[in-house]
Amino acid sequence: MIPAVRDGRRCALTNTSLGTDLAAAITKGEALNQALAYWRTGEGGIGMAKGTVEWLFAWYREQERFKKNVAKTRSDYKKLMDMLAAFEPKAGAAPLGKRMANKVDAGVADKLYRKLRERGERQATYAMQVCRLVWTWAARHHRVTGVKENPFAGMGLKSTAAKGNRATTRAEYDLYRATARDMGFQSMATAAALSFECCQRVWDAFGFEDAEGE
Incomplete structure (x- = not known):
């Protein structure tokens, strides 16, 4: 069959069996429907491959676990996810968003944290906390996401800046x-x-x- 094309973007989705497990079928079906919606609207950019970090972030934002947060929290999380997806671990390398989420291990997580700390302790900690939430939920739904472990767990993050806030004189x-x-x-x-x-x-x-x- 010839893949459908919309605004120059090929639809990467194919006929997929949902299986006989009702809970897994519902989760998988919702993820596929969302991926189709992303292709139709162009959200997430061209070439978002299933299983990548950017796809995982998009998938998480469609979960009730994310949607139940207040608007400001959702906005903050999305900004951090977009920043992480575009982040280049090293100059000239592919951005983190293009990596397969199930290939991100503890070594990658630790290196990412060190790099982000150069920009600021608080943002680095917050970013890792968001990743921990995403990977924890992804591992719970590993049949859909392909993620079975959480490399962002047990990192020993610093929750506050070293010097803290200073009162204005x-x-x-x-x-x-x-x-x-x-x-x-x-x-x-x-x-x-x-x-x-x-x-x-x-x-x-x-x-x-x-x-x-x-």
Whole structure:
């Protein structure tokens, strides 16, 4: 049969038996349906092969385990997954997203963590925690994902930065407001005052809309 083509992208899916195990069939069917939706919409990019890290991230985002999180958590997780999928372990090498997820072992996980720590301790820790969640769920559904082990478990991650947060001094606060006004950004000076003097969170000072509608 001639593979279907949409916007220059070949559909890599083929007729697949779902088996006789109902639970496994439902999980496998949902993954196949989502892969078909990705091909139709172009989401995930061209050439997303089943079983790769980028495919695994896309699969996880369709799971109820991911969808039950609040909007901000889902957004943070997705940003980290996209960053990891595009991350090049070494210059000139294929990005992590193109690797087969079941080939990512403890050595790869440790090396990835070391590389990310060069950018910042907190982001590196958060990224590894997200990977641990994804691989744990993937291993539970190994018939679909092909992942049987979690290389991100037991890494001994540091949960906080070495120096922690530092309180802003009033001199820094006054300088920030003065600079903002000189640059014509009175609203930024006001936001700083609301946060510093009234102990308001950034979310409230700027009036960000709650993605959950609350």
